[in-house]
Amino acid sequence: MSYGYTGKILRVDLTRATIQIETRDDAFYRLYPGGKAIAAYFLVRELPPHTEPFAPENRLMLANGLLTGAPFSTATRYTAAARSPLTRAYGESEAGGFWGPELRMAGWDAILITGRAESPVYLWIRDDHVEIRDARHLWGRDPLEVQETIRTAHNDPLIRVLQIGIAGENRVRYAALTNDLRHFNGRNGIGAVMGSKNLRAIAVRGTTRYLDRAYDPQPIAELGRALAQRVKVHPQSWDLQDKGTPGLMDSLNAAGILPTRNFHQGAFEGIDALRWVEYEKHLLTARRSCYACAVRCKREVRLDGQVSAYGGPEYETLDSLGPNCGIGDLHALARANELCNRYLLDSISTGSTIAFAMECFEHGLIGLKETDGIELRFGNADAMLKMIEMIARRQGIGDLLAEGVRRAAETIGGDAREFAMHVKGQELPMHDPRGKVGIGIGYAISENGADHLTSAHDPTIANPDSITFKGGQPLGIEAVPSRELSERKVRNYYILENWTSAGKVLGLCFFGPAPRSFIQVDEVVGAVRAATGWDVTTQDILRIGERATNLARMFNAREGFSHKDDTLPNRLFQPLENGALAGAFISRPDFERALVELYRLKGWDAKGTPTREKLRELGIEWAADSSQ
Amino acid sequence: MHLHLAGHLAWYDAQKRAHLEIHLAEPTRLLTLLRQLGVPPEEIAIVVVNDAPVTLDARVCDTDRVELFPPVGGGSA
Numbered sequence: 001m002s003y004g005y006t007g008k009i010l011r012v013d014l015t016r017a018t019i020q021i022e023t024r025d026d027a028f029y030r031l032y033p034g035g036k037a038i039a040a041y042f043l044v045r046e047l048p049p050h051t052e053p054f055a056p057e058n059r060l061m062l063a064n065g066l067l068t069g070a071p072f073s074t075a076t077r078y079t080a081a082a083r084s085p086l087t088r089a090y091g092e093s094e095a096g097g098f099w100g101p102e103l104r105m106a107g108w109d110a111i112l113i114t115g116r117a118e119s120p121v122y123l124w125i126r127d128d129h130v131e132i133r134d135a136r137h138l139w140g141r142d143p144l145e146v147q148e149t150i151r152t153a154h155n156d157p158l159i160r161v162l163q164i165g166i167a168g169e170n171r172v173r174y175a176a177l178t179n180d181l182r183h184f185n186g187r188n189g190i191g192a193v194m195g196s197k198n199l200r201a202i203a204v205r206g207t208t209r210y211l212d213r214a215y216d217p218q219p220i221a222e223l224g225r226a227l228a229q230r231v232k233v234h235p236q237s238w239d240l241q242d243k244g245t246p247g248l249m250d251s252l253n254a255a256g257i258l259p260t261r262n263f264h265q266g267a268f269e270g271i272d273a274l275r276w277v278e279y280e281k282h283l284l285t286a287r288r289s290c291y292a293c294a295v296r297c298k299r300e301v302r303l304d305g306q307v308s309a310y311g312g313p314e315y316e317t318l319d320s321l322g323p324n325c326g327i328g329d330l331h332a333l334a335r336a337n338e339l340c341n342r343y344l345l346d347s348i349s350t351g352s353t354i355a356f357a358m359e360c361f362e363h364g365l366i367g368l369k370e371t372d373g374i375e376l377r378f379g380n381a382d383a384m385l386k387m388i389e390m391i392a393r394r395q396g397i398g399d400l401l402a403e404g405v406r407r408a409a410e411t412i413g414g415d416a417r418e419f420a421m422h423v424k425g426q427e428l429p430m431h432d433p434r435g436k437v438g439i440g441i442g443y444a445i446s447e448n449g450a451d452h453l454t455s456a457h458d459p460t461i462a463n464p465d466s467i468t469f470k471g472g473q474p475l476g477i478e479a480v481p482s483r484e485l486s487e488r489k490v491r492n493y494y495i496l497e498n499w500t501s502a503g504k505v506l507g508l509c510f511f512g513p514a515p516r517s518f519i520q521v522d523e524v525v526g527a528v529r530a531a532t533g534w535d536v537t538t539q540d541i542l543r544i545g546e547r548a549t550n551l552a553r554m555f556n557a558r559e560g561f562s563h564k565d566d567t568l569p570n571r572l573f574q575p576l577e578n579g580a581l582a583g584a585f586i587s588r589p590d591f592e593r594a595l596v597e598l599y600r601l602k603g604w605d606a607k608g609t610p611t612r613e614k615l616r617e618l619g620i621e622w623a624a625d626s627s628q
Numbered sequence: 629m630h631l632h633l634a635g636h637l638a639w640y641d642a643q644k645r646a647h648l649e650i651h652l653a654e655p656t657r658l659l660t661l662l663r664q665l666g667v668p669p670e671e672i673a674i675v676v677v678n679d680a681p682v683t684l685d686a687r688v689c690d691t692d693r694v695e696l697f698p699p700v701g702g703g704s705a
Contacts, residue, residue: 235671254674462699
């Protein structure tokens with residue numbers, strides 16, 4: 001008997017317009033319980049090596065976490081994956097919201113899509129009923145209109161719609177997906193892969209209940225009730241509810257690691273206009289939630305006197321399009337956020353790319369001729385807004401910037417390569433590793449390019465008496481200062497990378513489990529036991545995360561990625577220009593030693609490839625053969 | 629004295645206030661003040677008084693502007 005998962009995976013071939021149901025047994029799910037693990041399994045197992053990201057043969061995977069849809073806070077996440085058009089590596093992006101839980105309620109663990117439809121289509125799923133439908137009338141439309149049209153067509157306002165926007169249609173290499181208009185699989189350009197398949201949306205309605213499939217529903221229901229009560233009495237979850245991620249602006253600026261002017265600086269002189277108190281006063285209309293989540297960290301804002309359908313700016317968006325572009329105009333940032341979310345551009349890569357272009361402009365590498373007369377200087381909010389439009393529509397210089405900073409720098413030439421803040425082709429998120437070096441290890445080593453959600457952030461585990469450190473302590477970590485780049489920092493990184501990866505397999509938000517927030521380590525283990533009946537321990541959960549990461553790494557090894565790609569932009573090895581950490585930089589020898597130590601801990605060879613012994617230990621020796 | 633409790637530090641104020649006006653009759657050590665307010669020092673990463681970084685041993689007076697930041701966003705050097 002199997003519990004927790006549904007055991008059913010949907011296969012859709014858009015070229016042949018065929019739909020197949022695949023079932024998998026308990027032995028499969030014990031190795032690949034969901035999310036990142038299922039996505040990486042199918043991409044390594046089935047995607048022919050060296051498949052071009054926009055070729056019909058590329059696989060688009062949408063995979064629920066093992067616990068996605070369970071009725072407790074933060075169990076909402078699903079993985080969108082494919083070979084990334086931005087990095088050409090294993091590509092992945094997680095999102096919360098409502099679509100993943102709805103897919104589970106419809107009876108599916110994952111969807112595997114291949115091929116390319118002749119003309120635009122959308123997928124319609126109602127429990128076991130699956131249909132490919134014409135979407136020519138939806139192509140080029142705004143997401144709000146697409147969602148309303150689909151709900152009206154099927155006469156059901158509770159349908160959950162996952163979709164791309166015009167950026168995905170235009171194959172912008174960092175195009176995003178959204179569900180319910182306010183939840184985003186932002187990174188790695190998975191939206192562009194979906195666009196290349198002529199697939200505009202996947203609409204889902206399900207009528208089953210997660211608890212009906214659980215081995216022991218009672219502990220899961222009790223956890224849901226306990227977390228709903230705990231959310232206001234735990235300082236971390238309370239803060240996420242009170243301010244959400246925009247509350248980070250203040251603290252990162254004070255710490256001197258608020259990326260400013262394309263990572264030249266760590267503090268922004270215009271911060272006062274961007275503090276939470278201003279956001280709350282001028283923008284906020286409501287605090288919103290994902291499925292069954294009591295944290296309610298999502299913001300709703302007003303723009304031009306009306307509530308925006310597309311949610312409010314998160315921290316990453318505020319900084320990438322704000323201080324990182326030298327901009328301190330909160331209303332312009334709310335507008336920029338709405339534009340990114342309407343066109344479905346990843347707001348991190350969009351901001352990083354515009355900051356890159358501004359630096360190129362200020363150094364004369366591009367001029368008014370290239371920008372169609374736009375003064376693309378740091379601090380010019382109107383230029384930033386115009387660039388978002390041009391990127392989404394691939395107009396003028398937007399066509400070049402839609403390729404991401406790595407490709408744009410290669411075309412522009414000269415010093416532009418030094419201004420391109422990326423790892424493996426993916427633009428840096430808004431966390432400066434010069435103040436939290438573990439984040440730098442994560443940027444460098446992540447299989448999907450610079451990613452700020454591969455492990456815990458150093459400051460949360462720096463003080464042994466802090467709530468966050470104590471929450472993570474059962475994992476076997478030790479307290480290490482944020483800027484210390486040592487063997488013990490690497491060991492912490494390794495443990496917490498496995499834990500964070502497990503979260504992506506289980507479908508838990510980064511803002512759920514300790515050390516970041518309010519769900520304790522033993523509660524995560526208990527939820528897996530109750531859902532599945534498996535007799536698992538904390539070590540087993542860490543192993544689940546490690547297996548998924550190693551599979552993704554094997555995907556990259558097959559595509560020629562190695563230790564030479566595990567690096568950081570030169571700028572991070574140079575001193576910060578201002579703020580509390582003025583003069584701070586990452587020591588390149590320390591950084592390189594740390595990576596060698598991390599490979600050793602992970603059981604990888606000197607090239608950064610998992611050894612056969614390591615893969616055997618993880619129960620995935622087959623992956624060693626598939627990569628040759 | 630104006631006190632800004634950034635991030636989750638505001639949770640420790642009984643009324644969950646991020647910004648407080650406090651009257652200090654005489655210069656007071658920050659650690660003493662925090663004990664009175666119930667804000668645990670281990671949750672504080674950065675202390676800024678009148679735009680300058682200081683430690684929790686610093687003394688503050690009634691005209692000061694004090695900002696306390698938690699470790700989630702960033703750490704101290």
